Amino acid sequence: MNKTFAWSSLFVLILLCSAFARAGGFLDDNLRRETETLAFGFQTAEGKTVAVCVAKNGEYIVYRFGTKDNVELQYPDVLDASSWQKFTFRWYHRGLGPQNGAMDENLLIFENGGYEYTVYDNYYSLNDRRQPDPHKVVGIRIAHKPTDPFPMAEIAGGIASRQGSLWALRERPSGSYSGERLKRAWLQQPEIIE
Numbered sequence: 001m002n003k004t005f006a007w008s009s010l011f012v013l014i015l016l017c018s019a020f021a022r023a024g025g026f027l028d029d030n031l032r033r034e035t036e037t038l039a040f041g042f043q044t045a046e047g048k049t050v051a052v053c054v055a056k057n058g059e060y061i062v063y064r065f066g067t068k069d070n071v072e073l074q075y076p077d078v079l080d081a082s083s084w085q086k087f088t089f090r091w092y093h094r095g096l097g098p099q100n101g102a103m104d105e106n107l108l109i110f111e112n113g114g115y116e117y118t119v120y121d122n123y124y125s126l127n128d129r130r131q132p133d134p135h136k137v138v139g140i141r142i143a144h145k146p147t148d149p150f151p152m153a154e155i156a157g158g159i160a161s162r163q164g165s166l167w168a169l170r171e172r173p174s175g176s177y178s179g180e181r182l183k184r185a186w187l188q189q190p191e192i193i194e
Contacts, residue, residue, distance in 0.1 A: 042157035106166035
């Protein structure tokens with residue numbers, strides 16, 4: 001092997017390693033503002049970022065989708081205390097292992113422009129072979145409301161890029177909540193509000 005090829009290969013390897021090392025923090029750099037904390041997020045196969053951020057003072061919650069240079073969707077548009085009323089968190093847990101089809105579903109839902117967006121952070125004991133870890137899945141489902149309860153689009157996220165977790169929002173028993181109760185659940189997470 002000639003020296004030029006060896007040095008070129010080493011240079012490319014170093015670049016790739018440094019890119020992967022930086023990837024762990026890419027979400028903070030993409031769609032989070034300085035006055036916010038990234039609560040949950042991931043990157044899609046197309047290189048887009050999904051970010052759920054919370055104001056450091058707890059005033060609002062916001063969903064963003066896109067890239068650093070092009071935020072394709074921010075919801076809600078107005079970032080104030082009323083934003084907590086615009087999201088619903090639902091979760092469901094069924095235990096007892098694979099023989100029972102154990103699952104843990106965590107959903108953050110909002111409606112915008114006649115569409116329902118469901119951001120999910122789930123675990124299934126039965127394999128979903130679309131993911132590197134087939135038991136964990138993150139992504140977004142988009143359905144036209146109110147006429148179509150089935151997703152018209154689903155965007156899978158890369159589980160390796162996941163930062164934060166929707167799991168931490170769960171209160172007992174399984175259920176659904178929004179508004180002040182959702183805000184309290186976020187604020188009880190010490191890593192969310194600094």
